Amino acid sequence: xxxxxxxxxxxxxxxxxxxHAISSEILRGGAEKSxxxxxxxxxxxxxxxxEPKYGLVVVGxxxxxxxxxxxxxxxGDMLVLSKPLGFGxxxxxxxxxxxxxxxxxEVVGWMRRLNKTASELALEFGVRGxxxxxxxxxxxxxxxxxxxxxxxxxxxxxxxPFISCARKYAESWTFPGGSSDNRLYFEKHVTFxxxxxxxxxxxxxxAQTSGGLLLSVPAEKLDALLARAEELNQPLWHVGEVVxxxxxxxxx
Numbered sequence: 001x002x003x004x005x006x007x008x009x010x011x012x013x014x015x016x017x018x019x020h021a022i023s024s025e026i027l028r029g030g031a032e033k034s035x036x037x038x039x040x041x042x043x044x045x046x047x048x049x050x051e052p053k054y055g056l057v058v059v060g061x062x063x064x065x066x067x068x069x070x071x072x073x074x075x076g077d078m079l080v081l082s083k084p085l086g087f088g089x090x091x092x093x094x095x096x097x098x099x100x101x102x103x104x105x106e107v108v109g110w111m112r113r114l115n116k117t118a119s120e121l122a123l124e125f126g127v128r129g130x131x132x133x134x135x136x137x138x139x140x141x142x143x144x145x146x147x148x149x150x151x152x153x154x155x156x157x158x159x160x161p162f163i164s165c166a167r168k169y170a171e172s173w174t175f176p177g178g179s180s181d182n183r184l185y186f187e188k189h190v191t192f193x194x195x196x197x198x199x200x201x202x203x204x205x206x207a208q209t210s211g212g213l214l215l216s217v218p219a220e221k222l223d224a225l226l227a228r229a230e231e232l233n234q235p236l237w238h239v240g241e242v243v244x245x246x247x248x249x250x251x252x
Contacts, residue, residue, distance in 0.1 A: 001069060001130070002123045003062035005037050010044030013053040026054050037116055068122060072129030073149035073216035079240035080225070082118035083110055083212025085138055085203055086166025092176045093169045103165045110163065111210035117234045118213050125225045129216030129242075137182040137205045142214060143189045143248055149216075152245035155204075157196055157252050159239045162203060170199040170206075178207035190248045204250065216242055 010030060014023055034041050039058065090107040093099040099107075115132065122130060129149060131141045138160070146153045169175075182205040192201055217225055222238065229236040243249075 001062055001067045002119055003060040003067065005039045005058050005060040007040045007042045008034055008056040008058045010041060010046070011053075011055045011057055012044065012046045013049035013051070014046065015050050015052060016048050018052060026052070030054065030056060033112070033114065037114055066123060068119075068128055068130035068215075069148075070129070070131050070145045071148040072127075073145050073151050073153075073242045074129070074218075075151050075242050075244045076219055077129065077216040077242040078219050078222045078238055079142075079153060079155065079242065080215040080217050080222070081133070081138075081161065081212055081237045081239045082115065082215070082235060083113065083133070084161035084163050084166075084237075085133075085206060085208065085211070086163040086169075087111060087208045087211060088137075088176045088179055088206040089169040089174050089203070090163060090165055091209060093165070093174045096174065098169070098172075098174065099165070106163055106165070115213050117232055118215075118229075118236070121225060121229055121232070121234060121236075122213070122215050122217075124228070125217065125221045127215050127217055131214050133208050133211035133214055135178055135207045135209075137179065137186070137207055138214070139190055139204045139248060139250075140182045140186045143186050145214065145216070146189075146246065146248060149242075150246075152243045152247050152249065153240060154243050154249045154251065155240035157193070157200060157250055159237060160204070161235075161237045161239075166203055166206075167199065170203050175202060176207050179205050182207060190250065192250045193252050195252055196250060201250075
């Protein structure tokens with residue numbers, strides 16, 4: 001939404017037998033990313049659980065006059081994505097001990113990347129429609145934007161970025177359960193070009209962890225936004241457009 005984070009609280013559930021060295025690394029990693037985001041960790045709450053869990057509750061400030069919402073997309077806007085896709089299938093491959101060290105480094109590197117710069121750029125260029133791409137997949141979160149904005153969205157498959165091993169694990173059907181749930185729930189709102197195969201369709205329903213932002217950018221500001229992003233070393237991909245109507249169309 002373009003809010004500026006201010007403070008955060010650690011929320012942890014850790015197994016009693018988890019080595020302290022691992023617990024410390026989890027908390028250190030959270031502290032490092034919070035510092036990078038300009039956030040103060042002001043405390044938190046910890047309980048014991050056999051399955052480790054870690055997260056942050058964040059408090060921030062948003063300007064109501066300029067903040068971005070899912071309902072801010074307008075017909076004629078261009079769709080821009082700030083991270084590639086394929087995190088869900090790749091992290092599932094990691095859990096199944098299929099992924100190579102290079103593939104692990106690639107997906108972890110993207111997931112560690114903050115959305116801070118992309119969000120600040122969007123505000124600078126007057127973007128009013130945005131959502132993050134996380135557990136409901138690109139198409140799930142995109143449909144939420146389309147529905148609340150009263151518009152349709154059109155994506156170009158050949159413009160959508162994927163991490164290097166995404167297709168490989170899609171072909172072996174190494175998807176988390178949430179990806180199939182996404183397809184079952186959202187596919188009635190999506191029309192695919194008949195040439196797009198099932199693996200590529202599933203990658204657009206793939207549940208992401210720490211995914212990027214989908215921005216609805218006024219068409220006249222697109223070129224300037226992309227140029228400024230390149231100056232700041234912020235990846236952005238022009239992946240589609242907002243159209244009159246409803247639902248989602250995916251072309252080749």
